[in-house]
Amino acid sequence: MIDLKNKKILVAGGNGFIGSHVCAALEKRGVLRERIVIPLPETHDLRVWEKCAGAVKGIDIVFDCAAVPGDILLRAKIPGQLFYENLIMGVHLVEAAFQEGVQKIITIGSATEYPESAPTPLKEIDLWNGLPSPGNIPYGLSKRIAALQGEMYRRQSGFHAIHVLLTNAYGPGERYESGYMVPSLIQKFLGAKERGEKEVEVWGTGNAVRDLIFADDAAEGILRAAEDYDDVSPLNLASGTGISIKELAELLSSITGFDGTVRWNTDKPEGDLKRLLDVTRAEQLIGFKAKTPLEEGLKKTIAWHNAQSSS
Structure with missing residues (x-):
C-alpha cells in the first residue's frame, strides 16, 4: 500500500x-x-x-x-x-x-x-x-x-x-457547457422551470442505459x-447499476420541481444503447x-447548479 x-x-x-x-x-x-x-x-x-x-x-x-x-x-x-x-x-x-x-x-x-x-x-x-x-x-x-x-x-x-x-x-463542479448528459439535463429542467415552460426536449428515445457515479x-x-x-x-x-435516460429525466424532473412534459427528439443521437x-x-x-445513492447525488448536484445561477 x-x-x-x-x-x-x-x-x-x-x-x-x-x-x-x-x-x-x-x-x-x-x-x-x-x-x-x-x-x-x-x-x-x-x-x-x-x-x-x-x-x-x-x-x-x-x-x-x-x-x-x-x-x-x-x-x-x-x-x-x-x-x-x-x-x-x-x-x-x-x-x-x-x-x-x-x-x-x-x-x-x-x-x-x-x-x-x-x-x-x-x-x-x-x-x-x-x-x-x-x-x-x-x-x-x-x-x-x-x-x-x-x-x-x-x-x-x-x-x-x-x-x-x-x-x-x-x-458539483461539472458545468452544463461541457455538453455532458447530467449537467445538460439539469440545466434544461431548471431553465424550463424558471421560464415557466411546460416542455423540455431531450435527445434520443430515452431507452439508452447509463451507469452513473x-x-x-x-x-x-x-x-x-x-x-x-x-x-x-x-x-x-x-x-454497477444502470438507469435509463427516461428514468433519469423523470427523476430530475421530480427533484427540480418541473411539472411539464418531456419531448423525446428521436432524430438526435443518444450514443451507445447500453453502457x-x-x-x-x-x-x-x-x-x-x-x-452515494443516485437521488442523493443528484440533489447535491442540483443544489450546486442553483447556487451557481444565483451567485
Whole structure:
C-alpha cells in the first residue's frame, strides 16, 4: 500500500471536473495542499514535450486526469483534433513520468474505451476485443493507447502504471457547457422551470442505459486504486447499476420541481444503447464500492447548479 500523505503529487487536469475532486480527496487524506501540483496550460501545456517533462520534475505520484472533453456533436465535428490532443497529452505524461522515475502513475480512462460489441456488463478482460463505437473512438481510443504505453513500460522495467476506467461521473463542479448528459439535463429542467415552460426536449428515445457515479465516489475509487492497486489490467470504477435516460429525466424532473412534459427528439443521437460496468474486481481488489445513492447525488448536484445561477 502506498501512503499518499508524504508524497509530492501531480494532478494533471486538477482544475477540471474529476481532477478537482481528486485534489479535494487527497486533502481529505491528509495530503498538504502545497504538496499537490496542478500544471496550468499557460505554463505547462502537456501537449508540448518540454513543458510536460518539466511538470513532473521532483514528482512522486502522477494522476492523469487531463482531457480535452467533447460531447457527441463535438466528437463528430472535430474527431481528429480530439484524438490528437488527448493522445499527445497522455503519451507525453506517461513518457515524462517514466523518464523521471516517478513511483506511480494513474491514468484515468473512460468506459467509452470499451469495444462497441463488448457484452454488458463491461468487463476489463474485454477491453481489447475490438474498437469503440465510431463516436467514441477519438476520446476512448486515445486514452486506451496511453494506458498501453504504461503497460509496455511495466513489461520493460516494472514501471508502476495503472489504468482505471471511469463510468459517467456527475456532481458539483461539472458545468452544463461541457455538453455532458447530467449537467445538460439539469440545466434544461431548471431553465424550463424558471421560464415557466411546460416542455423540455431531450435527445434520443430515452431507452439508452447509463451507469452513473457521483464524483466524490469516483475520486475515492481513484485514490484507493493509487494506494492499493498495481496490476497490468485496467480497473473499472462505477456504480454497477444502470438507469435509463427516461428514468433519469423523470427523476430530475421530480427533484427540480418541473411539472411539464418531456419531448423525446428521436432524430438526435443518444450514443451507445447500453453502457454498464462490472465492478466485481474493484470490490474484491481494493474494497471499493460507490456509496452515494443516485437521488442523493443528484440533489447535491442540483443544489450546486442553483447556487451557481444565483451567485
